[in-house]
Structure formats: C-alpha cells, structure tokens
Amino acid sequence: MSRVIGIDLGTTNSCVAVMEGNEPTVIVSADGARTTPSVVAFTKDGERLVGAAAKRQAVVNHQRTVQSIKREMGSDYRVRIDNHSYTPQEISAMILQKLKKDAEDYLGEAVTEAVITVPAYFTDSQRQATKDAGRIAGLDVKRIINEPTAAALAYGIDKEQAQKIMVYDLGGGTFDVSVLDINADVIEVLATAGNNRLGGDDFDTCVADYLAAEFRRSSGIDVTRDAAAMQRVREAAEKAKIELSASLNTTVNLPFLAMGKEGPAHLELTLTRAKFDDLTRHLVQATIGPMEQALKDAGLTGSDLSKVLLVGGSSRIPAVQQMVKSFCGKEPFKGINPDECVALGAAIQGGVMLGTVKSLLLLDVTPLSLGVETVGNTFSRIVDRNTTIPVKRSQIFSTAAPFQTSVDINVLQGEREIASANKSLGRFRLSGIRRAMAGVPQIEVTFSIDANGIVNVSAKDLGTGKAQEITISGSSNMSEAEIQRAMQDAQRFAEEDKRKHEEEERRWKKHQKQQPGASADAAGSSGNDDGAEDAE
Numbered sequence: 001m002s003r004v005i006g007i008d009l010g011t012t013n014s015c016v017a018v019m020e021g022n023e024p025t026v027i028v029s030a031d032g033a034r035t036t037p038s039v040v041a042f043t044k045d046g047e048r049l050v051g052a053a054a055k056r057q058a059v060v061n062h063q064r065t066v067q068s069i070k071r072e073m074g075s076d077y078r079v080r081i082d083n084h085s086y087t088p089q090e091i092s093a094m095i096l097q098k099l100k101k102d103a104e105d106y107l108g109e110a111v112t113e114a115v116i117t118v119p120a121y122f123t124d125s126q127r128q129a130t131k132d133a134g135r136i137a138g139l140d141v142k143r144i145i146n147e148p149t150a151a152a153l154a155y156g157i158d159k160e161q162a163q164k165i166m167v168y169d170l171g172g173g174t175f176d177v178s179v180l181d182i183n184a185d186v187i188e189v190l191a192t193a194g195n196n197r198l199g200g201d202d203f204d205t206c207v208a209d210y211l212a213a214e215f216r217r218s219s220g221i222d223v224t225r226d227a228a229a230m231q232r233v234r235e236a237a238e239k240a241k242i243e244l245s246a247s248l249n250t251t252v253n254l255p256f257l258a259m260g261k262e263g264p265a266h267l268e269l270t271l272t273r274a275k276f277d278d279l280t281r282h283l284v285q286a287t288i289g290p291m292e293q294a295l296k297d298a299g300l301t302g303s304d305l306s307k308v309l310l311v312g313g314s315s316r317i318p319a320v321q322q323m324v325k326s327f328c329g330k331e332p333f334k335g336i337n338p339d340e341c342v343a344l345g346a347a348i349q350g351g352v353m354l355g356t357v358k359s360l361l362l363l364d365v366t367p368l369s370l371g372v373e374t375v376g377n378t379f380s381r382i383v384d385r386n387t388t389i390p391v392k393r394s395q396i397f398s399t400a401a402p403f404q405t406s407v408d409i410n411v412l413q414g415e416r417e418i419a420s421a422n423k424s425l426g427r428f429r430l431s432g433i434r435r436a437m438a439g440v441p442q443i444e445v446t447f448s449i450d451a452n453g454i455v456n457v458s459a460k461d462l463g464t465g466k467a468q469e470i471t472i473s474g475s476s477n478m479s480e481a482e483i484q485r486a487m488q489d490a491q492r493f494a495e496e497d498k499r500k501h502e503e504e505e506r507r508w509k510k511h512q513k514q515q516p517g518a519s520a521d522a523a524g525s526s527g528n529d530d531g532a533e534d535a536e
C-alpha cells in the first residue's frame, strides 16, 4: 500500500510529513524549506505560482496574489482572477497539489492518500470544504484531524506516563485550545474551544494600521487606500512582529512608500515590544475565554495540567507565552517545534490508518453543539459540544400545526439558544407525513458525526416509516459536479506544469551542454552554476 502523507494546511504556512520507519519526518519542499507559504499567485501570462515563489512576488502582483485563503474555507467567498472565479477549496487545492508533488519528489513514488488537519474549532462546512480541497488536488483524504490533537499525537506518542495536557494553538488565522488526557496508548480529547477568526494576521493588521497612522502623521499621506503600499506595510508589520519576539525593539524602514507634494515620502520608525504589546493586548486577552471554557468543559483547573504545549507560529509572541504561563500557573513546554508538530501528528495518524503505527487510539470530540431549529426560533440541541466522535444521537420531534404533511429541518451548529444566532449547516424537507393533529406525528431526527467531524442528518416519520437522509452540504459548499469540474481543471494544470517544467529542464540542460567544459549532469545535480565552476 502506498504511503499516507500528513498535511498541516495552515493559514500562513503549510507543512507535509510522512512516517519513515517508526518516526514521522517533515518533507523538505522543492525550494529546500520545511514549510511552504500558503500563498497562490496568478501571473499576467497565465502561470500559476504556489508557495515561496508566490509569496516573493506578492508586493508587485498583490491583486493577483491570494493569501490566508483558509480564513474563507466553507464560505461563499470567491477569488476573481481575469474571467475565472475560484472557490476557497480550489485555491487550497493548489497548495495541496504543491505539497503532494513535493512529497512525491521526496519519496520517489506517487502519493494519493493523506490525513489533513483543521483547526479543532472548524465547523462542519469548513471541514467538508477542506476534504473537498483534498479531492480536487487528487488526494483521497483518509481522515481530517484537529490541529491541537495532531500536535498532542506528535508530543504524546512515546509518553508512558498518564497525564493531562493543554494544547494552545495560535496560528496565522485561527486559535484553538484543547485539553487532552494521554494515558498509555489512548489519547483522548476532553474538551476543545477556540475562535476561527483570530490569529497572527490580526496582530499584523494592528501593527500595519499603526504604521499607516504614524506615516500619515509624519507625511500627511494616507496610504490605506493604496493596495500596493499597504501590502508593503503589512509585510513590514509581520517582519517587525516576528523580530519583536526575539528583541525589545526593531526598526521599520520603508523607503519611497508614497509620493507626496514634496517628493517621495519614506516610513522609518522604531517599534518597541512594549508598544507592540499595547497594540495587540486585546488579541492576547481574547484567547483567555476559550482557555477557561475548555478547562471548565473538561472539569479541570490549570493545576491539573501536567504540560501546556504551545503550537502555531503566533505562540512565539512573548506576551502570549507570559499570559499562558500566568493563566495555567506553569511554564509552557518548549520541547516541540510549533511549526512542524501538527504535520508530524497528521503523519502519525496516517501511520495508524495504514496499520504501521500500532495500538494507538485517538478519541476526538465535536467542537460545537448540533441540533435543529424548532418553533419560536429555538435551538434544540441533539449533540452537545465536546461529545466524543464518532457519535450517533436521535431525538423525537412533532408537528406544530394541525394536518401538517411536511416539516422543514434546519440543521444548526453553535452554542446560542436562539436558532438564528447559530450557523445553519443546511435545510431539508421531510414530506409525506400522515395527516394528524399537531403534536401527534412522531418524527425522529438522527445526527451522526463521523471520525472526521463531518455531520450526517436523517429524519424519519415513525408513523409512515418515510425517511430522508442528507450529508450536510450548506449553500457555501461545492456541489459534486463543481468538485468534479475542479478536479479536472487541477489535473489539467498539473499536467501543464509538468510539461512546462520538463521543457525548462530540457532547455537548461541544452544550455549547459553548450557551455564549454561544463557537464550538464554535474551542474544539474548540484543545481548551482558556481558549484560547477568550482569543480573545474
């Protein structure tokens, strides 16, 4: 059987790993890096760039560069380039295709199966969208697992001692916190909480807004509507943020940021860590609520935790580390690489699915409650949040009006008592109910959640035995026909890219042969002209 790769499809960066023997290993990309920027760009001459190449040209081609698409997964957001409109699933599939290709080059064999991670707090439609992105990229997604759970797998695989841990995962665009019980070969998630729209990008926005305001104060020029200038400001903001994780101050230097009445204006200022902490304090504070909730749902307090693992690039921010430390009353554990442990955990889960990693049982939970809308805009819960998955639960409902022969079932996910305040995952109609007075028909609604956290709902009129079953696919998700079309597009592009690549290689080798005294093979294997010259 072929290998199953583990993919951390991140908001900012992605990472791919595979089991080699008993050890999960990060796969180094074609660019020689251990993570790949989750960036896709469309050049004016129709070329598609993914990863570092796309990130490098973002400033000069910002309108045709797509970043942080993960934030839009499961929504009806579309990326419009020329006459084509791309779903977030299709853009994510381009990133997945690159990771798949890197894995194939590394392993020297075709890769068709993967485990992909998602934030624990992803809703059903976001999970479904991630699975669809995998399919479009030509991957059979064997399992969707939660990022903090994957991190705990990477941490806990060889832990003999029973312990309860917390995983605090602050990435580029999402925040998750999970409390887990690790006991011999069983890793059980006790509770999870989070915020799907909180991450490093928000820290960048705070700093970028501050830089733009300071620039306006010193030069009188408002750059906020100049997209190219703002792209530079955002990049400088992220760079400053990262530098401030290691030093107490940093300088931001953006020459020729805009043209003023008196000529070009430059932005130059020193940003201190104290100022950065001031600007972003509310974001750090916003992670406390989910931590409290996860601990409460798990029935624990900070002192019950043996370890707190920090995951995600943004957990390197010193103010974040200090806050976690004071909240949990212990120094966070630094023994795992926050950028790689999620992909490593996904690779381990791949090994479990292949049977190469033995006797490891992973018990995860559903992050949000599920139920249906009933009379008076009420949310009737059927599955509570933090219920271990897979799970199947039923409840009997009835009609609200006399002689009602059909019911509309609005499937909801969320924690609010008011139905309309929760996310509707989809609606369906059960018709053909036997005519009877209100409250007489018995309609059994059953929710089943599979190990990926993906929801199936069925409704059955117990009087007639008539049933309706749906796999939830909200209006924002792609239809089967759309997925099939996208798969064909992706395949066509992969072949085109391969052809272009081979053509370039042929041209390059021919060019090398024409160079007197240079051996194409020697230079090809070093990939470096200087190396070939040195050898002479």
Ligand code: AMP
Pocket: 010, 011, 012, 013, 014, 170, 171, 172, 173, 199, 200, 201, 238, 241, 242, 243, 245, 311, 312, 313, 314, 315, 316, 317, 338, 339
């Ligand atoms: P991830 O999604 O886990 O790859 O996290 C990416 C986020 O982490 C981005 O917002 C990065 O800017 C941020 N990040 C990476 N390294 C650091 C660092 N040293 N300090 C602060 N933020 C960082």
